[in-house]
Amino acid sequence: MSTKKFLLQEKDIPTAWYNIAADMKNKPLPILNPKTKEPLHAEDLYPLFAEELARQEMNQTDAWIEIPEEVRDMYKIWRPTPLVRAYGLEKALDTPAHIYFKNESVSPVGSHKLNSAIAQAYFCKKQGVTNITTETGAGQWGAALSFAAKAFGLELAVYMVKVSYHQKPYRRSIMQSYGAEVIASPSMSTRAGRDIITKHPNYQGSLGTAISEAVELAMQTPNCKYTLGSVLNHVMLHQTVIGLEAEKQMEMAGEYPDIVIGCFGGGSNFSGISFPFLRHKLNEGKDIRIIAAEPASCPKLTRGQFQYDFGDEAGYTPLIPMYTLGHNFAPANIHAGGLRYHGAGSIVSQLKKDNLMEAVDIKQLDTFNAALLFAKTEGIIPAPESSHAIAAAINEALVCKEEGTQKTILFNLSGHGLIDMAAYDQYLSGDLSNHELSDDEIGKNLNELEHLI
């Protein structure tokens, strides 16, 4: 076994984020006020988000948005991240394909989420905001934002889905170690939480409820903004540092990817690795395949509909044009908690609609099988989320083997799995299974969307 890393220096950290919306021929459809059905403008989002973030969200004209020096300084804690040629995996698969991965797991919190957490905390601080709120499911985003908030001197309240709060105490402790307040949701601290607890005293929470609580607290607290770790355009924007670095590193390797792969939940790491490569497809017609790898149990891109839908379960957000399974869709309780989201962001949805990218769905057992092969050959135990990208890359490498073609495959290792070992334990004990999803189950939630617009 052998390996090869391609390492950049700090000066190679990108100085601007790439805003793909500016290069898209078919722009994403506008997000709408659910009552008036009128398009929203940046100003409409100011009450909820920092103003600069709201403007980034709506920007469809500037392809490059400068990264503030303070944000780049923080990126230097762990960026640039390595690009690795996965010789060990290639050898184990006996494939002629060249497999590369971008290793975002080296961040202090173990995932790519910090790329946007730092940017969001910075823009809030710059505007004079003192408090921020967010929600977190499995805890990757919450952990990243906890460190970012501390670094910029912001107070942070994280609503963590109650079942995770109790089942994933390590991620909760990480947030608390960075100094964040972590509240199990539903909680008595908000009206949304109190209402649900009163009706269902034993309710274990959902991301939808946690969003409602975080939004409510932000709206009712002076000098407080709400933040989100995926789905929104400004989050995708911040994550493009991943792909921009990878592009330089592929150049160092003397190769260019034929296929770029990211796992897909709300789209943050997928967009981060793929948009910078996709821009050459948009602008110069470059022949490159972009693949989103989603869980078979939450297949919005492969089996969902392109339709206006709410971003949250409760229906408090604006209407977003998305590939969706319906905002009431309840995905099975798979271990890749970060991919259990019903819809795709508006940019990715438009790109998929225009056939500028593809999507594949991967079954849970196949992701763990791929993860263990990766751990044994490349040394890193991947996050269950990232294992979807690994499985998709392995599938493509095996096609190369069958066809005898030498393709270059790049995937994003969005995070490590060291805090997800309970999931590996279950897999190794044979206690894990796949979740078959019938067309009826999907159709049921989609039918309910028709009245929305």
Add this chain to the structure above:
Amino acid sequence: MSTKKFLLQEKDIPTAWYNIAADMKNKPLPILNPKTKEPLHAEDLYPLFAEELARQEMNQTDAWIEIPEEVRDMYKIWRPTPLVRAYGLEKALDTPAHIYFKNESVSPVGSHKLNSAIAQAYFCKKQGVTNITTETGAGQWGAALSFAAKAFGLELAVYMVKVSYHQKPYRRSIMQSYGAEVIASPSMSTRAGRDIITKHPNYQGSLGTAISEAVELAMQTPNCKYTLGSVLNHVMLHQTVIGLEAEKQMEMAGEYPDIVIGCFGGGSNFSGISFPFLRHKLNEGKDIRIIAAEPASCPKLTRGQFQYDFGDEAGYTPLIPMYTLGHNFAPANIHAGGLRYHGAGSIVSQLKKDNLMEAVDIKQLDTFNAALLFAKTEGIIPAPESSHAIAAAINEALVCKEEGTQKTILFNLSGHGLIDMAAYDQYLSGDLSNHELSDDEIGKNLNELEHLI
């Protein structure tokens, strides 16, 4: 807050390990056969260890030992590791000191242990060995060796102290994910284990018992060797890649450390960071302070005696010249499990005796206090073991502040604490305490040593 990393390229990974024994004026005393009290030779260790490792163990003449290309190839998975200027920590302390840390936590298993695990697995494989055994307490060494064994195609059995096996399921799962067999010790698989289980059916195990089981299995299995993750000279040797890289990186930073600090258990990471710097003190009389930071509850270097003692609790190993608390010393159950060892290796013990290095002891609560300050300012949640080095570095930086002197302090961040969050949880809940250790408690175990030689 700001940060600055000093990054090397793969070509900068050292090509030779530094063997400090060759440069020591007073060589470490020989290890002895406990029956004959005669010095042992490399050949005497061949039944237990790979021959090349046994020769490295006894080598007091060659200052540089070439790192095989296959080992350097594996090092490339995560080496060279970053050197970081801890601006955030400096600012929080308001100290004129410059603080640097070498970040060994970026290895796939989260600690420096992989530096020696890979070397040991390689030399076993090269000799045609097919199976290896080891013991592990908290699991850092076991995790590292599990990956190394898989990488070189060796079968590995790890005896894991029973209480850790049940209390730290994540580390057990990591070893199993890499394909190792993990056995809770005491077990029925060895005579040593069976004897203890028969006498004490509920015994939760100790490192001493686990060593006995691993040694016994190695001796009784064809083509099988035993491996160890600390204390021995060849382990220190392999770890010197840490300090050799750090030396080049300090040069990039345009500084040279006045003080080098490592936490101290058996000596593996401490020796790794410090020996390459110490060589300039030995050879050129360079003015540099080397500090081992040990737990106040296991203070062999600060309160132990220099004396021949066994390396294990049961007394199966050769007699080793060491600073020791007595091989029957039972350290309190602190969270820095990797530092709960009764003695120091023979080289470190001689260096300490000759006043070429210092030692300080740190109380458990002070280590967690230091760890949280570090996490909030530098982003990385440190392992409880590494937090001893952080606390010692902070103490030195505060002395600089008091005296108004600008010193350059380098410490080794031997690992991250993402799998130790239960310990942080306890600290944050106020459930942790210090362990006061009376002179009587220490004296009791030391008195029993006098008959040994």
